[in-house]
Amino acid sequence: MTTRIRRTCAVNLTATALPLLSICIFASAATPAPPAGQPNIVLIVADDLGWGVVGYNGSFVRTPNIDRLASQGVQLTHFYVSPMCSPTRVGLMTGRYPMRLGLGRSVIRPWSPYGLPPELQILPELLTTAGYRHRGVFGKWHLGHLRPAWHPLSQGFTTFHGQYNGAADYWTRIREGEMDWHKDAEPLKEKGYTTELIADAACEFVKRHAAGGPFFCYVPFTAPHDPFQAPDKYLAAYPSTAPANDNAVSRDRRTLAAMVTCLDDAIGRILQTLHDSGVADKTLVWFFSDNGGVIRLRFNGPLRRGKLTVYEGGVRVPCAIWWPGVIEGCRKIDVPSINLDVMPTLLRLAGKTVPSGLDGVDISELLTSQVASPPRRDLYFFTGHLGLQREQIAIRSADGWKLVVTGPDIRESQGFRTPEHQVELFRISEDPYEHDDLAAKHPDVVEELGGKLIAFRNSEPSGAMPPAVEPPAGFKPPRYWRNQPETRRSAREK
Numbered sequence: 001m002t003t004r005i006r007r008t009c010a011v012n013l014t015a016t017a018l019p020l021l022s023i024c025i026f027a028s029a030a031t032p033a034p035p036a037g038q039p040n041i042v043l044i045v046a047d048d049l050g051w052g053v054v055g056y057n058g059s060f061v062r063t064p065n066i067d068r069l070a071s072q073g074v075q076l077t078h079f080y081v082s083p084m085c086s087p088t089r090v091g092l093m094t095g096r097y098p099m100r101l102g103l104g105r106s107v108i109r110p111w112s113p114y115g116l117p118p119e120l121q122i123l124p125e126l127l128t129t130a131g132y133r134h135r136g137v138f139g140k141w142h143l144g145h146l147r148p149a150w151h152p153l154s155q156g157f158t159t160f161h162g163q164y165n166g167a168a169d170y171w172t173r174i175r176e177g178e179m180d181w182h183k184d185a186e187p188l189k190e191k192g193y194t195t196e197l198i199a200d201a202a203c204e205f206v207k208r209h210a211a212g213g214p215f216f217c218y219v220p221f222t223a224p225h226d227p228f229q230a231p232d233k234y235l236a237a238y239p240s241t242a243p244a245n246d247n248a249v250s251r252d253r254r255t256l257a258a259m260v261t262c263l264d265d266a267i268g269r270i271l272q273t274l275h276d277s278g279v280a281d282k283t284l285v286w287f288f289s290d291n292g293g294v295i296r297l298r299f300n301g302p303l304r305r306g307k308l309t310v311y312e313g314g315v316r317v318p319c320a321i322w323w324p325g326v327i328e329g330c331r332k333i334d335v336p337s338i339n340l341d342v343m344p345t346l347l348r349l350a351g352k353t354v355p356s357g358l359d360g361v362d363i364s365e366l367l368t369s370q371v372a373s374p375p376r377r378d379l380y381f382f383t384g385h386l387g388l389q390r391e392q393i394a395i396r397s398a399d400g401w402k403l404v405v406t407g408p409d410i411r412e413s414q415g416f417r418t419p420e421h422q423v424e425l426f427r428i429s430e431d432p433y434e435h436d437d438l439a440a441k442h443p444d445v446v447e448e449l450g451g452k453l454i455a456f457r458n459s460e461p462s463g464a465m466p467p468a469v470e471p472p473a474g475f476k477p478p479r480y481w482r483n484q485p486e487t488r489r490s491a492r493e494k
Contacts, residue, residue: 038131038214038350039323040283042206042274043342044267045092045218047085047140047166047225048307050293050300053260054318059299061257062237065268066320069287071330073322074367078336080396081291083307083314083383085166086142088290088339089220093122093143093155095343095358097380099456102464105384108144110165110176111471115144116155121355123343124216125156130352132216134158134209138202139220142166145483153184153485157218160184161201163194164481166222170194170229176471180481187480193231195223195259199266203273210277214350219270223263226294230258237261253297281324284349286342288319304434310381310394310404311434327367335373336396337363380456384409385467389420393457395449400429403439403449411457416450423450 055063056070082088082098086107090098093116098104101117108114116122124135136159137152144150145164152160163173163180170193173181181188190197202219209215235258267287274280292314293299295306300313307314319337321327340360347354348362365371376398384391394404407421416423425439425446439446 037282039326040210040213040215040217040274040279041127041132041346041350042202042217042219042270042283042285043346044270044285044287045089045139045220046263046287046289047220047222048291048293049224049260049263049289049318050297050306051303051313051316051318052301053224053256053293053299056320057318062261063264065264065271066287066318068271069267069285069320069322070318072324072328073285073320074327074329075332076288076319076321076337077332077334079288079317079319080315080336080338080379080381081288081317082339083291083310083381083392084385085140085225085290087383089143090116091338091340091360092342093124094120095123095340095355095360097340097359097456097459099380099382100359100459100461102461104382104460105465106467106469107166107385108142108465109468109471110145110477111475112144112465112468113146114465115147115150118149118154122155123346124218126343126347126352126355127216127350128156130347130350132214132350134205134212134215135218136160136202136205136216137218137220138162138205139198140166140222141220145481146478148484151185151483151485159205161188162198162220163222164483166225167227168194168222169227170222175481176477178477178479178481182481185482185484187482193229193262195221195262195266196231198222199269202270206270206273206279207277210274210279213279213282220290221263221266224256224259224293228252228255228259230255230262234258234262249296249298253299256293256297256299284321284323284327284346286319286321286346288339289317291315292317302433308383308385310383310392312428312432314383315381315394321367329369331369333366335363335366336379337366338379378452380453382457385469387467393453395453395456396428397449397452400427401445401449402426402428402434403446403453404434405450405453409457410450410454415454425449 053059054066056067087098087104090103135157137157139162141164165175168175168180173179238254238257274283292306300306303313305311305313341363344354344360344362345364348364379396381394388409392406396402404424405416410416423439424437426434
């Protein structure tokens, strides 16, 4: 694979547009000091934001602030995630494939009694020991909510303002008949549109702790995940997409465009608050989406398919990082990376030794132009949200191949070699849109990569979370989705 780091400034912006497998092969020994002191960290995650919806990838949707991050900082043009919400967040917080934690098959649904294993030390807990006293999460948690041990305040965060589940109404925050909106552990009745409320809370956190940094501000927005709802002022900005015949797809495309521009404005407010608080130059901002966009709305192009698939449109997403003076320069980095890399990279930049046993790798030297490429590695993708008979699993190999297998669980005796399995092989380094299936021409590559997929699928522990698409009989959510965090959080910080 040829590594390319390109310097481009195609977007014209103004300053005001604001048992462990072989997959676990990278470990860090002694960690040198961060390149420019400990940065404040603002980690922004969009929800269901497809590759083709942002302005800097050629969209008609107006995203000047996201474009600014890409233009002033660094774009990771081959940045990968899981094909759906919760697994991506699991990997982000742990640096591990969610498969290995039993959380890779599906999202954590409102009625699912599952969450992050409390014995794991996740990103905010590790940042605690690096001197990050203030660690806030603002937006969608989606990592477990029915037990105290899964609450954000039990997992290393010092403040939480947002919702436990996804897909709540943007004006009422209602999910399954109960309001899901909280300040720390208490339900909070608050008027307004969710995207703007999340930005309000994040900006207030920045202002409150700018003088006492470094801080960690995690902002997992709910937008533009459905339900498709947007303020009127943003809908008015896209009259040309309003359908003459009120077609549902066109109507939802218009609303999603409005939601994305509202999201972009919210990101712009966070950037402006960093500037006004005097800490913009001391802050690393990392932006990406948790998975591709909904297929029917066609915002993933030119990539194939979208959310809930392991094709490129489902797992390759927009990603930009900016730390003025350190990670900048209007560069495009084509080296494949993955959300699992966020945790070790941020720990390294915070001056913290990266734990062993992670699947993600530290790419900080790639971001800061100290190396041209990290060691080559395979990347894995999986979804089992439709059950054991309709799984999708894929590998992007270190040497530029991608094998996609769809069908029954490949841990069975015949693996992927049954009439029920669809097996596709792409030379992804040369065919990024997955047009040409080369499986019949390269059976040796299929066998080699298929064996790796079977090994990866076998990394799932017993008792893994099932898809559970429908709620169990008689399920009723807690009043206001109330969940009290465990008091052991304070002990961890001492």
